Amino acid sequence: MEISALQKIVRDRYFENDSKRGIYHTALWFHEEVGELSSAIASGNIENAKEEFADVLMWLLTMANIMNIDMEEIITTYLNNPGKLPAK
Numbered sequence: 001m002e003i004s005a006l007q008k009i010v011r012d013r014y015f016e017n018d019s020k021r022g023i024y025h026t027a028l029w030f031h032e033e034v035g036e037l038s039s040a041i042a043s044g045n046i047e048n049a050k051e052e053f054a055d056v057l058m059w060l061l062t063m064a065n066i067m068n069i070d071m072e073e074i075i076t077t078y079l080n081n082p083g084k085l086p087a088k
């Protein structure tokens with residue numbers, strides 16, 4: 001699945017409620033999910049970590065939707081700019 005397709009699914013399913021909640025409170029939810037992912041990783045619970053990876057990605061796309069940011073475009077730009085690539 002492409003990022004744009006996933007972002008559209010998130011937008012179609014959740015945007016109405018997400019936009020009412022707003023970016024600030026959505027960011028709080030996102031941070032909570034990052035914490036849950038960190039805890040799952042630390043505990044070594046792989047099944048729980050899988051769920052939390054999904055939660056984090058979905059909330060990230062939710063924030064992008066609220067801010068009208070096209071993640072497919074952003075990631076393509078990121079990958080095509082060597083200065084933005086993570087160090088190996």
Ligand SMILES: [Mg+2]
Nearest residue numbers: 033036052055
């Ligand atoms: Mg979670």
